[in-house]
Amino acid sequence: MKNCGFEPDRDTFNTLISAYGRCGSEIDAAQMYDEMIKAGFSPCVTTYNALLNALARRGDWKAAESVVVDMRSKGFKPNETSYSLMINCYAKGANVKGIERIEREIYDGHIFPSWVLLRTLVLANFKCRALKGMERAFQKLQSNGYKPDLARAHAGGHKNSSEMTARGIRPCIFTYNTFITGYAGQGMFSEIDEVISYMTQNNCKPNELSYKIAVDGYCKARKYKEAMDFLSKIKEIDNSFDDQYVQRLASRIRGNLES
Numbered sequence: 001m002k003n004c005g006f007e008p009d010r011d012t013f014n015t016l017i018s019a020y021g022r023c024g025s026e027i028d029a030a031q032m033y034d035e036m037i038k039a040g041f042s043p044c045v046t047t048y049n050a051l052l053n054a055l056a057r058r059g060d061w062k063a064a065e066s067v068v069v070d071m072r073s074k075g076f077k078p079n080e081t082s083y084s085l086m087i088n089c090y091a092k093g094a095n096v097k098g099i100e101r102i103e104r105e106i107y108d109g110h111i112f113p114s115w116v117l118l119r120t121l122v123l124a125n126f127k128c129r130a131l132k133g134m135e136r137a138f139q140k141l142q143s144n145g146y147k148p149d150l151a152r153a154h155a156g157g158h159k160n161s162s163e164m165t166a167r168g169i170r171p172c173i174f175t176y177n178t179f180i181t182g183y184a185g186q187g188m189f190s191e192i193d194e195v196i197s198y199m200t201q202n203n204c205k206p207n208e209l210s211y212k213i214a215v216d217g218y219c220k221a222r223k224y225k226e227a228m229d230f231l232s233k234i235k236e237i238d239n240s241f242d243d244q245y246v247q248r249l250a251s252r253i254r255g256n257l258e259s
Contacts, residue, residue: 008039009041010036010041010042010044010047013032013033013035013036013039013041013047014044014046014047014050016032017029017032017033017036017047017050017051017054018046018050018053020032020054022053022187029050029051029054030051030054033047033051042074043071043074044076045071045076045077045078045079045082048067048068048070048071048076048078048082049079049081049082049085051067052064052067052068052082052085052086052089053085055067055085055089056085056086056088056089056092057092058092059089059091059092059093059094060089060093061086061089061090061092061093061095061098064085064086064089065086065098068082068086080112080114080116080117083102083111083117083120084116084117084120086098086102087099087102087117087120087121087124088120088123088124088186090102090124091123091124091125091127091128092127094128096128096130096133099121099124099125099128099130099133100133102121103121103133103136103137106118106121107136107140113140113144115141115144115146118137118140118141118144118146119137119141119146119182121133121134121137122134122137122138122141123182123183123186123188125137127191173204173206173207173210176195176199176204176206176210177207177209177210177213179195180192180195180196180210180213180214180217181213181217183195183217184213184214184216184217184218184220185217187217187221189214189217189218189223189226189230192214192217193230193233193237196210196211196214196237196238197237200237200238205238205240206237206238208245211234211241211245211249212249212252214230215227215230215231215249215252215253216252218230218253219252219253219256219257224253224256224257227253228250228253231246231249231250231253234246
């Protein structure tokens with residue numbers, strides 16, 4: 001940029017850090033952060049959240065904790081996005097204790113229990129197969145008057161189905177699809193594969209909407225090749241699925257690519 005006569009400002013650095021983070025490039029995001037400091041700019045909450053996003057995608061919770069420590073040492077208070085990213089990072093790194101620490105802060109009243117954070121707790125506990133944490137977050141969603149469909153869907157992924165049934169958690173196709181919507185919105189595509197695989201193995205086959213939500217998620221993230229790879233796996237996951245509908249989904253992907 002400097003070679004072209006353009007002097008980047010803090011917003012430019014934040015944008016670049018965020019872009020590298022969305023691509024899952026932790027090293028480049030960290031390097032851009034270092035360049036920002038060398039250029040004389042001070043980080044802000046947006047900067048730190050962009051770094052946390054990059055680390056969360058890799059599950060590097062130790063590095064993420066260091067970012068939060070640095071953030072606080074500079075006088076910044078983590079916000080809803082910061083905590084949500086930390087929860088996702090702990091889940092990706094299979095660190096249940098880390099999730100539980102943030103849970104305690106939320107339930108003790110130190111962090112506001114927003115819909116986003118409670119939903120993220122459900123997602124994280126589901127991923128780590130922590131039934132009690134998942135159920136508590138689900139109940140908190142209900143008691144706070146938030147729509148619980150997304151939370152209820154996560155119960156279906158837990159391996160101990162007999163315990164879930166005893167607790168009255170009974171997922172259906174609607175809640176599973178809401179669950180897929182949640183993961184698609186966060187770009188968590190490997191988790192979508194896990195959900196669809198679980199559904200086919202537990203007498204709740206995905207319907208056309210299930211696959212459409214997943215494909216639209218890929219397209220929204222501009223991951224068109226990954227979307228086509230996903231389509232190629234559908235027959236492996238569900239051999240009863242209609243070839244004609246797969247072709248329609250392929251046309252949908254090509255339409256997004258060309259638009």
